[in-house]
Amino acid sequence: MALSLLVLTDFFQPADHALAYADTLAGAIGAQLVLLHVRRDSALDPEYLSGRVDTLSQEVIDLALASVTRQLATPVVAEVGHGQVAQAVAAASSHHQPALVVLGHRNTDSMPDELVSTAALDILRTAPQPMLVVPEAAALTVPRRLLLALDAELFSLGGHTGLVRHLFDTLAAELTVLHVAPNKVDAKSGMAAAIEAIERTGLALDLGYGLQTRCLVHATPAGGILAATGEFDAVVLVARPRSFLGALFHRSVTAHVLLHSPIPVLVLPAL
Structure with missing residues (x-):
């Protein structure tokens, strides 16, 4: 197909x-x-x-x-x-x-x-x-610089993993993993956990442009992600079930970035 x-x-x-x-x-x-x-x-x-x-x-x-x-x-x-x-x-x-x-x-x-x-x-x-x-204001260009925002938890995309990896490969985009934390100590440990999480999925294996990393200290994860979007063509979020199934959905990181990002947002629902 x-x-x-x-x-x-x-x-x-x-x-x-x-x-x-x-x-x-x-x-x-x-x-x-x-x-x-x-x-x-x-x-x-x-x-x-x-x-x-x-x-x-x-x-x-x-x-x-x-x-x-x-x-x-x-x-x-x-x-x-x-x-x-x-x-x-x-x-x-x-x-x-x-x-x-x-x-x-x-x-x-x-x-x-x-x-x-x-x-x-x-x-x-x-x-x-x-x-x-x-x-509405997103540029009509092929995204070549992707910002992948990750927390410190492991995740799985299940049956979507192959399609997402195919998307990354065909775009030949530079992938930067972003971890946002409230202080430098948490940022350092969280970044290590985020890298481990994406490596376990296989999404970052043998990427043509390699895998970049960035730590950011910010009061809120959503605020940090939005602050980092200026250098990128699209932002990628891994949305866990709690992010979109709960009664407080509008307060989730996923919802806030979706509503306010100036660049396209690719949402990947995790299992």
Whole structure:
């Protein structure tokens, strides 16, 4: 089966930008695109009942899909899902088995995190899978410098390990492991543990550009990660189940970086 990227679209600017980014990325890694528009027409959808969901006709949707796909350089299959976004993405992912789910993110820095509801957060909680979230201002370039933020705990990506390693290999990107700690002592010991953790997964074995490391002392892990993004093309997070399944999801490192990163965020759900 050919490698594919599942791209979510609602035809607004953030989604269009994410699609353009996915088109660039797909060309670099030899993937095809699956473009998914979700018609939120379920009577059980809370936002459908509130009247806050756009109700486009099938004819308009077909025209819009045809319009955006004509602009792509990558082979693409377009389809329409129904109901709530997270469930529709889960169904499409089950069918297409994409390497990544790609979606856009508008700037929400002026809003408290607790008031922000995004498809990315809902998808992570419903059907965790590798996901690339592309901010509106992200440059449309192939990522060559990746910042991999790790804590001091071991992790496993399970069946996603091979796909992630293939992504790293085909991008030929320089990978920098970042560990953030509240003081220098914890930073040093945590960095050693983070390196051990990634070596056990096999993700860093024989990387073409080698593995770089960086320790950063910062009051919060999320703040440290965001402070380090300026030199990189994308940030990679390993999200543990507690990061997206708990009631305090909006307070997790994963959620905070997803909502505020100025560069694309690749989220890898751990087992």
